Amino acid sequence: MNWDRPNPFTLELVVASDEIDGLGHANNAVYVTWLERCAWRHSQSLGLDLVEYRRLDRAMAVVRHEIDYLSSAYEGQELQLGTWIVESDQRLKMDRCFQLIRPQDGATLLRAKTTFVCIELSSGRPKRMPPEFVEGYGRALLPL
Numbered sequence: 001m002n003w004d005r006p007n008p009f010t011l012e013l014v015v016a017s018d019e020i021d022g023l024g025h026a027n028n029a030v031y032v033t034w035l036e037r038c039a040w041r042h043s044q045s046l047g048l049d050l051v052e053y054r055r056l057d058r059a060m061a062v063v064r065h066e067i068d069y070l071s072s073a074y075e076g077q078e079l080q081l082g083t084w085i086v087e088s089d090q091r092l093k094m095d096r097c098f099q100l101i102r103p104q105d106g107a108t109l110l111r112a113k114t115t116f117v118c119i120e121l122s123s124g125r126p127k128r129m130p131p132e133f134v135e136g137y138g139r140a141l142l143p144l
Contacts, residue, residue: 001080002106004099005142008082009042015077025072031110032065035098038081039114046136053121056130060094060116060137067112077102079109085140091128092118094137 021027053059080101087095100110120127
């Protein structure tokens, strides 16, 4: 794969029939669902799942998506979505980048960046990352 960055966490996808819109390709909203799924699976692989979020009364909440849709995906196509944590102030904010590739021809279909802010679940307010987030997400942070 021709990944933009080294060693992505990857998620294998197959475009389902119910993800196709009236124009005959995967709907743009489906891509956002894929981004969320990939981010969650990566978080889970780092030991930061919903159980841990609830225990710590913290979560990483999306505050911004930037998405460049570069090419279409069609029903039945196999895709790989890669993600990297590219920036973190290790206090409140974290950025994650994504790249969606169609292995069949190596085409990049999407590039995206999502900004997350740590919140306290019980209040919904921004709150400093607990040490478990700093350590867990920090292990995956790409070096500058």
